[in-house]
Each structure stands twice: as C-alpha cells, then as structure tokens.
Amino acid sequence: MELRQLRYFTVLADTLHFGLAAERLNIVQPALSMQIKKLEEELGVALFARSKRKVALTHAGDLFRQEVRRCLHHAEQAQYIARAAHQGMVGKLRLGISSGAVESGVLRMVMQSFNRTSPKLLIEPVEVHPARAPAAVLRGDLDAALATVASLTVPDGLSMHEMIVQPAIVVLPENHPLAPGEDVSPEDLRDETFIGFAGPDDISGLSLTAGALGYWPASYRTVSNPSMTVGLVAAGLGVAIIPEVMARSEAGAVFRTLRNRHYDVDVTLLWAQDQNPSAAAAVRRMLEGVPS
Numbered sequence: 001m002e003l004r005q006l007r008y009f010t011v012l013a014d015t016l017h018f019g020l021a022a023e024r025l026n027i028v029q030p031a032l033s034m035q036i037k038k039l040e041e042e043l044g045v046a047l048f049a050r051s052k053r054k055v056a057l058t059h060a061g062d063l064f065r066q067e068v069r070r071c072l073h074h075a076e077q078a079q080y081i082a083r084a085a086h087q088g089m090v091g092k093l094r095l096g097i098s099s100g101a102v103e104s105g106v107l108r109m110v111m112q113s114f115n116r117t118s119p120k121l122l123i124e125p126v127e128v129h130p131a132r133a134p135a136a137v138l139r140g141d142l143d144a145a146l147a148t149v150a151s152l153t154v155p156d157g158l159s160m161h162e163m164i165v166q167p168a169i170v171v172l173p174e175n176h177p178l179a180p181g182e183d184v185s186p187e188d189l190r191d192e193t194f195i196g197f198a199g200p201d202d203i204s205g206l207s208l209t210a211g212a213l214g215y216w217p218a219s220y221r222t223v224s225n226p227s228m229t230v231g232l233v234a235a236g237l238g239v240a241i242i243p244e245v246m247a248r249s250e251a252g253a254v255f256r257t258l259r260n261r262h263y264d265v266d267v268t269l270l271w272a273q274d275q276n277p278s279a280a281a282a283v284r285r286m287l288e289g290v291p292s
Contacts, residue, residue, distance in 0.1 A: 003075055005039045006068045008032055009047065013065045016055045093121055093143045093279050096128035096136055099226045100148030104245040106163045106267045107146060113289040118282050129197075131207050134158060137270050143279035144271040148208075148243050159273050159280070161287055162266045168212035169247060170256045171233045171240040183257035186213040193238040195229050198222035209241040214262045243267075 012021040012032065022029040040047050047061035057065065093114075101107045114123055128136060133147035134155050146163070170184045178184050194217040196205025205222040221238055223229055229240045234252030243265045247255045271283045 001039065001042055003072070005035050006072060008035050009039060010065065010068055010072065012036060012048070012055070013057055013061065016057070018055065091121060091278065092124055093282055094124045094126055094141075096126050096133050096142040096145030096147065098128055098130045098133060098145075098147040100130065100243050100245060100265075101146035101163075101267050104148075104164055104166070104243075104267045109290060110146060110163070110269070110286065113286045114282070117285045117289040121282055134270055137272050140272070144269060144283050146267060146269055148245075148265055148267055157273060158270050160271075161269045163269055163290075164245070164267045165264050166244045166266070167264050168208060168241050168258055168261050169244050170258050171230055171242055171247070172254050172256060173233055173236045173239075174252050174254050175236075176239070176254075178256070179254045181256065183259040185259045186215070186261070189213065189239060190215075190218075192217070193219040193221060195232050195238040195240045196220055196222050197226040197229060198224055208243070208265060211263055212241050212258060212261045212265075 008021070008025060011024050012018065015021045015024065018029050018032055022032045025032065036048065043064075045060045045064075046058050047064055049056045049058050097107055101110075111123065114121060126142060128142065128145055128147065130147040133142070133145040136142045137145050138155065138157055170178075170189070172179050172184070178188055194206065194209050196207075196209055198205035204220060206217060206220055209220075210216045221232070223232065226242075226246065229242060230246075230248060230250045230253050232238060233240050234250045236252075241258065245267070269283065269287070271280055273280070
C-alpha cells in the first residue's frame with residue numbers, strides 16, 4: 001500500500017467520479033482506475049460500488065476513508081517534522097555559553113532571536129570555558145557556542161560571527177601605584193602577579209592575559225570562577241586583565257584602559273561549517289533576526 005494510492009483513494013472518495021478525480025490528480029483516468037483496483041486487490045475488499053451511472057463508497061470504503069485521512073495527516077506531519085528538523089526549526093541545539101556571553105547580555109539577545117525565528121527549537125545550555133569552546137564545537141560536543149574569545153584563536157573549520165567587540169582592560173587594587181592614571185601600558189605590568197580564569201584547556205587561565213599583554217606573565221594565580229577575579233584584585237592579591245564587559249563595581253578595585261593592547265576580545269558565536277547542517281541553518285536564521 002502506497003501513500004500515492006491512499007491520496008488517489010481520498011480524492012475519488014470525495015468526488016465519487018473517476019473523470020473528475022483524475023482531473024484533480026492531474027493523471028489519466030485509466031491510471032486512476034488501475035491504482036484503485038490494485039489497492040482493493042491488496043486489501044481484499046471492495047472500496048467502491050461501481051455502476052454505469054454512479055460510483056459510491058461501500059461500507060468498508062467509508063470506514064477506510066476515515067482511517068486514511070488520519071494516516072495522510074500523520075504522513076504530512078512526519079514530512080513537516082523532517083523538513084523542519086533539517087532546517088533547524090525543531091529538535092535540540094546544544095549551545096555552549098561562557099560567562100562573558102551572559103554578563104555582556106549577548107545570550108539574552110541570542111535567545112530572544114531564537115525564540116522569534118525557531119520557537120519550537122529546544123536550546124540546551126552548556127557552560128563552557130572560552131578556551132575549550134572552539135574544540136568542543138569542532139568535535140561535535142556542542143552545536144554552537146557563545147564564547148569570549150580572541151579572534152586569532154578560532155581554528156579552521158568553524159564559522160564565526162562577532163556579536164560584540166570589547167577591549168581588554170586592567171583591574172588594579174585601588175592603592176596600586178598605577179591606579180591614579182587613566183591607562184596602563186603592558187610594560188608597566190611586567191613585574192605584577194596576575195590572576196587568571198583557569199579552565200580545562202587553559203590551566204593557568206592566562207590565554208586572554210598573555211594575548212592582550214603580548215608576553216607571558218612571570219607570576220600568576222588562577223581561579224576557576226571568573227566572578228572571583230575582581231574580588232581577589234580588590235583584596236590586593238594581584239592584578240587582572242578582563243574583558244570590559246566583566247567590569248563591575250567592587251570596593252577596592254579600579255579599572256583602567258590597557259594601552260597598546262595586542263588584541264580586543266569578542267563575544268563570538270561559533271558553529272561548525274559541516275558538523276550539523278540543521279544546527280547551522282538554525283544559527284544562520286537566528287542571526288538574521290538579531291537587531292543590527
């Protein structure tokens with residue numbers, strides 16, 4: 001039994017006229033008659049009572065029509081789900097999220113766009129360290145990621161879209177000799193102890209720090225929670241380089257511009273070019289819905 005035969009049967013059952021049904025189906029009448037005959041032979045049941053003057057549904061045909069309508073509806077639903085899944089409109093998308101994406105407000109903006117463009121798509125949030133995000137997407141552990149990364153660290157094979165670009169800034173204790181100035185040079189910080197945000201693929205937590213400074217600090221401490229960084233600086237335990245978006249009011253800490261920094265930091269959306277076509281389609285559609 002084929003879906004085509006069921007569609008033919010439904011049209012004939014509605015019109016009760018072979019010629020009119022064939023015209024609606026855009027086929028010739030003998031082809032319609034042959035398919036209906038095959039369907040009846042396969043079922044072993046007469047679905048239509050035929051005479052020279054009229055065509056009528058048998059009792060079995062009338063009951064069969066009710067079930068066929070349900071069957072065709074489910075088939076249409078299945079087709080819709082398959083196409084929607086391919087387009088990333090339904091299903092699940094695993095979205096890696098770094099702390100910078102949350103604190104910058106980018107996550108809120110992205111979720112609002114996903115809700116507009118793919119309201120039936122389930123977004124599964126996965127916390128991820130920025131240094132680990134690109135590799136996790138490439139491996140297929142994540143479908144996409146919002147991470148605070150330097151653009152120079154994004155590997156081949158990933159598509160990326162800068163959501164916001166922000167400078168790396170310096171956090172100093174308020175009693176630090178450099179605190180009175182408006183900006184600080186990387187060279188002024190050569191002898192400082194730095195506090196870095198450590199993660200699985202960035203044990204020291206200094207990827208951002210070394211990149212922005214242009215050298216690897218000689219002395220450092222690490223934390224596993226980025227929200228602790230400013231508090232440790234305020235307590236006099238070191239200085240830190242952070243994305244501007246993570247700056248928050250903290251008694252005992254001051255924020256200064258980093259002069260001659262080597263790169264800015266982006267909250268970037270990453271997704272694999274070939275890893276998951278449906279996820280990529282959902283991401284591209286979401287980006288079209290983000291206000292410029």
